[in-house]
Amino acid sequence: MTVTINSPIGDDAGRGAVMDMAIETRGLVKRYGSTTALDGLDLTVKTGEIHGFLGPNGAGKSTTVRILLGLLRVDAGEAHLLGGDPWHDAVALHRRLAYVPGDVNLWPTLTGGEAIDLLASLRCGVDPRLRDEMIERFQLDPRKRCSSYSKGNRQKVAIVAAFASDVELYLLDEPTSGLDPLMETVFQDVVKERVGQGRTALLSSHILAEAEALCDRVSIIREGQIVETGTLDDMRHLTRTSIHVRTERPLTGMSRLAGVHDFEAHHDGGAFEVDSEHLGAALAHLTTFGVLDLESTPPTLEDLFLRHYGDELAALSGNGGANGGTSGSGAKRGRRR
């Protein structure tokens, strides 16, 4: 479930203080020839939070992160990172942040340990204690050549190199691709620890379970725009809860209730979905039939996500396609609408 942090910034309503925002972009546009990668992207990440940046491959997540790193120039819009301009203040800002790319390429002739020391010292100097602790926790053999590491181990090198420095902001671009579930758990622990110490993390991902486990707030990106942003709780309020109920007497009149959808009558009860604001009225109606057992499932992140990608999914399902790349291996199966 969501980790709640007592953030000093209560509301979004701008107090204008840029430093409360670790990342703030307005109307970012990035074009590659005729294709538009980012189409007016507004993203805000508050200082001290883990912000999930969700979307399928090709939605513009990596492009956004590379702009925030000053590796790409924007065609329009503005970006602020730790109170500075990511393009002009790149070197100064980079001392205060660490980056884990999703596709880690390393120098084949260097060992993992050398690559970690190198990347951490080029940033702001290596803390040998932190470095050794991270190597230990991620169970990495630092004496192997980078050319002989598997994808998961190359990913670990980048993660260890990033967390071997204590910096203000962690930019994590699909950081756990290729990690096994144990290492995934270690990764989540490390991120939570750092954010608990007041650091900020932007976690781009298409693994919804990971985002659900870690993030305070999430932004969903689609075709280069943010289509939804907020805390998971806020977003749940906007959606429906699934109810499975067993009753003494057969249910009647359910479909006439406001906010109830997809009602299915069973011989000993039924299943339906209900808009969050009508949940109370629906429960009151149920009690008149003698409730024996009731199971309520709040919407998962996948449900929230599919609200924005449902049309693509429908198009894919028509061809017997899978889930449109919207859910990762560990994603929970929610009931879809």
Place this chain on the structure above:
Amino acid sequence: MSAWTGTSRLVRLALRRDRIVLPIWLVSICVLILAVVSAETGIYRDEEQRASGAAFGAANIVTRIFDGPASGTSLGAMSIVEGYLVLAIFVALMAGQAVVRHTRLEEETGRAELIGSSVVGRQARLTAALIVGVGASLIVGVGATVVLLAYGLPVGGSIAAGVSFTGVGVAFAAFAAVAAQLAVSQRGANGLVGLALGASFLLRSVGDALGHVAPGGVKLVSSWPSWLSPLGWGQQIRPYGEDHWDVALLFVGLAVVGVGGAFGLAARRDLGAGLLRDRPGPATATPGLLSSMGLAWRLQRTALLAWTVGMIAVGVPFGAVGDSANDFADSAPEFVATLERMYPGASLVDVFAAFMIGFLGVGAAGYTVQALLRMRAEEASGRLEPVLATAVGRRSWLAGHSLITAVGTCVVLGAMGLAATLGYWIASGDLGTGLGATGAGLVQIPAALALGAFVLVAFAFTPRWAPTLAWAGLATCLVVGQLGEMLELPQWALNVSPFTHAPAIPAEPFAALPLFILLVCAAGLAAVAGLRFRRRDLAIAA
């Protein structure tokens, strides 16, 4: 399902992937054969001149090492002797790299796993790679024969020449098949093939150096080490001289042993595994590595060392042969007359040194190009991205690689010049004249740096095209700049090459102004490149 199921499909896949690279190799090699024969026709006008050229080649230790055994005075025989080693090395690289590309590289990238999970036999991949490598060698042999026949050379010798090229290709395809089982990476496997090629070259150069001149003075009988080398076998076929067809059986024998060994190894090992393993390295970095410059040096030092050693190895014999310039003048008067027209009033030894070292200098600038393109390789592979995401600025990263390349260029060209001086000194005992070669090497430095600045501009403005533009630039310098005068190209074309503007020491007096202008141009271009690189997007993936 047999161990060979699916071979023909894999051959088609390999040919589809190689549809650009193999034709380039094949056409280049055939064009080069044509160029060698027509150059020989130009250098030696008649039988008498060829006889003195062959006698020079048989007697001179440097030509024995770099050309191989002289095999008579016919135009065909002399052309093959002159061009064989370079051509055979190209054929060996083409065939060997093709086999590695379709075996070890496939395993390294994991593509073999995908293929292996489908209806494909255990030995199908190796078989398909060998069919492609051996097939390309056969086509090169046929192409060589056709080109030589078209030039009007005798049928028997032309076929023998084709066989000598095909044989080397087949031999190194077999070496590559074994190397692909031993090494765990494409780099490692190609390195092993390169090692076998180097050993072959060394063995036959020792054998030819220790050989003796046959009666008649135009033919060299090689000593036994030449017979241990596949490159040597190709030469011992002696096309147009004697056409020893039975030597080709040695290639067949080696191919059978090599391919059999490779299949044996492949059947006994796991997918992705090799027989040579990496040793564990240091767990922490030394302080020297921990800066942008330190990383650049780590990435660049091997290439610098290899080029320095290589240019010394080539420079010494080039210097030593300078002492024989006057003997050479008797064997190729036309060529020497052209050289003397280029530098009127200079001594023949100086003219020869200026021309040879000038030529070597452009070759050594290959180091400059290769070292600077390392930056593009870093960017394209995605390794630059995490570096620039640290507190390393683009300017200092670019400056680090550029500085190392500039200093490295001075080292490579200086070492080449000194080596040539040393070679001349050993051969003639005259150090004073030999020092001209050092000067000839040093004046190339500003020109090489100007070429380097062009590479920087290409990298900054058109990153994806930088390798193509950079190598095309070097080729232009080599062809237009160094050979342009002989090809009688107009002066404006010659002026395109920065090397044209360096004084031809020791045949011409030293002149500081052109060198200064070259340095200013290099600095200006480098500054423009630096400004542009700071403003452009990173271009990841080629």
